[in-house]
Amino acid sequence: xxxxxxxxxxxxxxxxxxxxxxxxxxxxxxxxxxxxxxxxxxxxxxxxxxxxxxxxxxxxxxxxxxxxxxxxxxxxxxxxxxxxxxxxxxxxxxxxxxxxxxxxxxxxxxxxxxxxxxxxxxxxxxxxxxxxxxxxxxxxxxxxxxxxxxxxxxxxxxxxxxxxxxxxxxxxxxxxxxxxxxxxxxxxxxxxxxxxxxxx
Numbered sequence: 001x002x003x004x005x006x007x008x009x010x011x012x013x014x015x016x017x018x019x020x021x022x023x024x025x026x027x028x029x030x031x032x033x034x035x036x037x038x039x040x041x042x043x044x045x046x047x048x049x050x051x052x053x054x055x056x057x058x059x060x061x062x063x064x065x066x067x068x069x070x071x072x073x074x075x076x077x078x079x080x081x082x083x084x085x086x087x088x089x090x091x092x093x094x095x096x097x098x099x100x101x102x103x104x105x106x107x108x109x110x111x112x113x114x115x116x117x118x119x120x121x122x123x124x125x126x127x128x129x130x131x132x133x134x135x136x137x138x139x140x141x142x143x144x145x146x147x148x149x150x151x152x153x154x155x156x157x158x159x160x161x162x163x164x165x166x167x168x169x170x171x172x173x174x175x176x177x178x179x180x181x182x183x184x185x186x187x188x189x190x191x192x193x194x195x196x197x198x199x200x
Contacts, residue, residue, distance in 0.1 A: 061099075066188040068096035071117070073103050077200050080106045083113045084196060089126050092168050093199060096192040098177070098185050119178040120189070121160075129174050135163070144191040151183065164190060 061069045071094060073080075083106060084091045097117060104116045112125035123129050135152035141164070142148055149166030164175040164186045173193070177186045 063099040064096075067098055067185055068188055068192070069099040069101065071095060071097050071101060071103055073199060076103055076106065077196070080113070080115070080196060081200065083108050087111065087113060087126070089113065089124065090169060090171050091124055091196040092171055092173065092193040093196055094122070094189050094192045095194055095199075097189055098181055119181070120186075121176045123174040123176075124171050126170055126172070129165075129172055141187065143187065149190070162186070166190060168193060 063069050073093070080091060080093070083089075086108060091113060093115070098119060100118070101120070102118045104118060106113060106115050108114075109123075111127050112123050112129055115122040115124070131152075131154075133154045135154050137151075137153040139151040139153075140148065141151055143166060147166050147168065149164060152163040152165060153161060154163065155161055160176040160179050162177065162183060164177075164183075166173050166175075173190075175186055175190055177189070
């Protein structure tokens, strides 16, 4: 009986040793599990990460044959309309500008409205638009709709040296393009003028 008990104990010890050896082998094969900082702090597993959505930039319009692209005014139209009411003036705006172009701001300057773009300035009034500098040369021109206009060349000033002057109904317009822009581009911009009401 005694030897039988010893044999049974030996079998049990051997079985425990084999099980321990198997566990050690599994630990070596399996990577260690380290709790994340979120789990260690809260006692709960970290929430699943959501995929990040990347925004797609708006498509840049391609210039037409004259190098012009559409101009977007958006909410700025209401501010321009407010100035038009104050001055009792019919304001005209270009649909297109030399690429790249963005509308920046509008403000009232006495009896005229100034419209600022990224590469041009437009002034409009029902009266003669004053000029600090007298043009050295004036050259007559005409728009596509037959409207008469004239180029003014004012060399040696800080701003654009060429100005396109024309009149749409009772509104006098002065268009100043950024220096370096072809003169025919300014005429093409002037040809795209429409009443403010056509854009609202």
